[in-house]
Amino acid sequence: MTIPELTDVHAAWLPPEAFRAIGSRRTLVLGDGALAGTVHAEVAAACARYGGTVRRTGDGPFDLVLALTTAGPLPPVAAAVMAEAGPIGEEGHVLARRDGVTVVLASAPAGLLYGLFHLVRLGEPAFEAARQAERHEPATRRRMLDHWDNIDVHPVMGQVERGYAGGSIFWRDGVLRDDLTRVRAYGRLLAACGINAIAINNVNVHATEARLLTDRLGEVAAIAAELRPYGIRVHLSVTFAAPIVLGGLPTADPLDEDVRRWWAATTARVYETIPDFGGYVVKADSEGQPGPFAYGRSHADGAGMLADALAPHGGVVHWRAFVYNHRQDWRDRSTDRARAAYDHFAPLDGRFGDNAILQVKYGPMDFQPREPVSPVIAAMPGTRLAVEFQVTQEYTGQQKHVCYLAPMWREVLGFGPWGPEGATVADVATEFVAVSNVGDDLYWTGHPLAQANLYAFGRLAWDPRLDPAAVLDEWIDLTFAPSPEPLRSTLHTMMDGSWRTYERYTAPLGVGFMVRPGHHYGPDVDGYEYTPWGTYHFADRDGVGVDRTRATGTGCTGQYPQPWSDVYESLEQCPDELLLFFHHVPYGHVLHSGSTVVQHIYDTHFAGAEEVADMRAHWDKLEGLVDPALHARVKELLDEQLRCAEEWRDQVNAYFFRKSGVPDARGRRIP
């Protein structure tokens, strides 16, 4: 095992400097197996740079002991920590410092790897004061990224669907890349923030990509081999129609015995090739993808068939709940896309097997900058639920805009309480999944600062109770190590509130979808208003918003548990930021903030654009403090962000001024 070193790609949050504290110590790594080997190799590489030493046996003295509890006789200091700590979960570790020795213990190799990266985050303080044994365990067993990568370049969607960071890191020119060093480096970055699974291909499975399941399986195996040393299991998006398109069967009916046999045999072959294969991801009956509805079967039937094929091998199926009518008649106001996932899936609660995971987008619509939490999440206590986020910034600036998303995710994770035990999203989710924002770009993510979103997703998936501001500082300290002032505080200032800034200059008050159809970049207030996509705001000369109340609207509020059902139903209690998601109100409606709706629109749009201008001014001051090429890239992108924010401001304000006729109370220019 050698540590991947890429000289032509940005180091992201693992620059050499981040390993200085570890690399300058005398370290013992105790334990066998591939992942322990990775830990040893990481420490050895750091030591080679910073003058420390690393051994796998012997008496010391040591400054740092990284040990598996199963590794035989531990040094006395480690044994003492073990006694203090008690049992440790599979991916967990215990950290302590006593008698001048920092100790990381794990009961399994993955835990040791996460313990090492925990030390990387801590840096020098890990080797300073004494420290009681702290237990660190992930909140969920699986922390996963979905890649929407295609092998071929799609004529409309490109190679990475909704990707804003270049081509796929896996495929190029229709074939697996010759050199997969970057894939291993990617695995390393992911392990360092806690990710342990990825699905490598687009959920919209086209003809070429379908074959990854069968005759192109070797490519999956090659990718898995690169990621395995960092504890990451590979999953595959498959088409529900695979028995037809790959197997030559006349049907893909999930209750058909031939179909079930085909899936069982095909899956067995996958596991022969990749014994630690993670499982399948399926987008079925969704935006044109095939699914069980064609055969009059339920989604529990569909997921169950795949779960049954995977179960003998320890695999899981991630079954996406993103099922709605994308050919809706906009004239029909009774149909409500926001209701669709709940209406489809809540009745199926308890019917998904133990290894079937229902993958639910965090909101009822589609990755908007502001949505309520999906009502599905509170409605399926008998189902394993993966909450799906979107690290790739489809609706949040497409990696041209600074938009640090962790504060939004944290709000989603903390949503609640509901039910007798006061549950939150973080309590009921059994895992977290996000769409990756990575491509073959020099900075991995197009916008260099978009790396923070990938990092933060991993960290929140590991511990949903983390403070996003603290995670941001972690990322800054690692990425820009040693992050001198004013770099650290300036970056923090620029990024911490950037999601709310983005919200201010885009669609107001939770109404969403005022983007250009198709590519979804930039404003188009009516772009989706008269389309079949179910994404409307219903603005007229008198008011705006979607009536989703039980009393007079689509009844979507009724899908929420109490107290949220009543909170959202009530015009008085509904939070301002979701007002237009749940209610149609006149422009003169007064918000809790004291402002009218239309004045709020004007004010937030002027403010949002001004905040971007401030952001750009902050960045200008960092010239000379960060790498010049990175500075130039971000500077250029901030110019575009400001242009686009002003475009949003002017279009949204002009639209509502033309419709409402209400002038801005502060007399500012509206085009």
Next chain:
Amino acid sequence: MTIPELTDVHAAWLPPEAFRAIGSRRTLVLGDGALAGTVHAEVAAACARYGGTVRRTGDGPFDLVLALTTAGPLPPVAAAVMAEAGPIGEEGHVLARRDGVTVVLASAPAGLLYGLFHLVRLGEPAFEAARQAERHEPATRRRMLDHWDNIDVHPVMGQVERGYAGGSIFWRDGVLRDDLTRVRAYGRLLAACGINAIAINNVNVHATEARLLTDRLGEVAAIAAELRPYGIRVHLSVTFAAPIVLGGLPTADPLDEDVRRWWAATTARVYETIPDFGGYVVKADSEGQPGPFAYGRSHADGAGMLADALAPHGGVVHWRAFVYNHRQDWRDRSTDRARAAYDHFAPLDGRFGDNAILQVKYGPMDFQPREPVSPVIAAMPGTRLAVEFQVTQEYTGQQKHVCYLAPMWREVLGFGPWGPEGATVADVATEFVAVSNVGDDLYWTGHPLAQANLYAFGRLAWDPRLDPAAVLDEWIDLTFAPSPEPLRSTLHTMMDGSWRTYERYTAPLGVGFMVRPGHHYGPDVDGYEYTPWGTYHFADRDGVGVDRTRATGTGCTGQYPQPWSDVYESLEQCPDELLLFFHHVPYGHVLHSGSTVVQHIYDTHFAGAEEVADMRAHWDKLEGLVDPALHARVKELLDEQLRCAEEWRDQVNAYFFRKSGVPDARGRRIP
């Protein structure tokens, strides 16, 4: 010369039946040369089918004499006609019938060919009553189609840009087609309606297509060889940057001597290969295409350079006047795209050489279903002008909708009078050009009834004073020969008013551009409202329309000659159908029709959709009277047209109802 016979492509307006009258006669074809050979071959093919005879010498008796006046001793009856007729122009012919013999005389072979097709149009009546000598001459020397075909399939625009009839008839899979029989058949169709020139490739010249000028010139020659027997000369769209991208020069400056030499040498090589090559078509400084502005030169400089290169060989350059700022700031109400062509080109009048033709779109915007005539046309008496139409239905239903365009073109051609001599567009245009609607579709044009537009363009280009309704009947009689009732009258009813029907259900009162951005199909009222394209309607809660007056607007009305400048300037005199093109008015403004603007919008949109429903009902009655496959194709397309017309109706009505708050006076449902 053999007549191209395609069994797998629709015969369009030249089915065998159309040749019955000629094919059952005893015919003499007198004259030498390739085109006379074509005439002979056409008559021979018809005779083979219908039992007539054809000879190239001899004494008769004959029923029909087709003769070149230069062909030596004419039969006495022909000599008598010649004496009566006097001189005949190069492409003209004289038709007479005396002593039981029908005589067609021409002074040049092309005239004989057009005379033959004139007989085809006449059918049996050409051989009935005696007929005084009638002279038929084309109004203009060149009647041309522009193909927007690419060699390669463009990832966004497809192979034929704005094409709705499949791929290119010239190229397939990146190379010239092996079998060019269809190209010859196309030439035959074009000759039969009077076209005598085509530009074979897209005015947006991409990298591959640029090379048609040099190393892929053989493909142009091959196409020219297929079209030559039907009197059609081939032109080529070239990129202004050719000296750089093909010639390796550092500049394309039209005043640079190296550049001029490169064009002269390159053009000479073209003529060595294709001695009757027509010339170049250039889209310069337009929507991203390169042009003389980059070098601080005028468009007269640019066109002049190419004209100079072509002049020694008798070629011409078509220089498009479609120059405007496509990156306009929508917030800037003083910039007006409708002014752009005039502002750019009118000052250059007189500076274009004799073989430079300024190609001007018929309206000041871009092929909308309703625009005023371009003010450029009346403003450049010292310049040769080609008026450009769009047979391909980019903005008029994309060959999914029945929309017979000849009535619109006829209105444009008849526009005027202006100036001391009472000129019209037809008087000042020196030629007519249109974008072709043809592809490799079974019916040539996607929608079988869209063939009528191609036919009618050729006929109007030949004689701009023809009645579009009569041309429609010609097309019906040829295409559906022998066109029994009720087929003939039903088709006429469906098609004759179809452009006005289309206008009724789409953008109202000349305001235009309420289409989906990008592909331009279907409604999106605000789709272009906040974009850089210069295509706005400025609807707010009080009113709608673009103020282009001199008094308070952009001054576009001032570009028109009197009396039109004052007519358009005046709210009272401006024709209803152009009201919103020139004026911004309140929704309550009363039209000449007596209706308010908003009620007119409602009424026309309900009426337009109803008319499409009627059209479909008419078509249903023709089942069994036309070829079943053709009937099925049109039936399916009419379903789509009705769906789309209802979508237009509902979106436009809903948009204006939401904005104006004015209910429909007749209480109909507006979503």
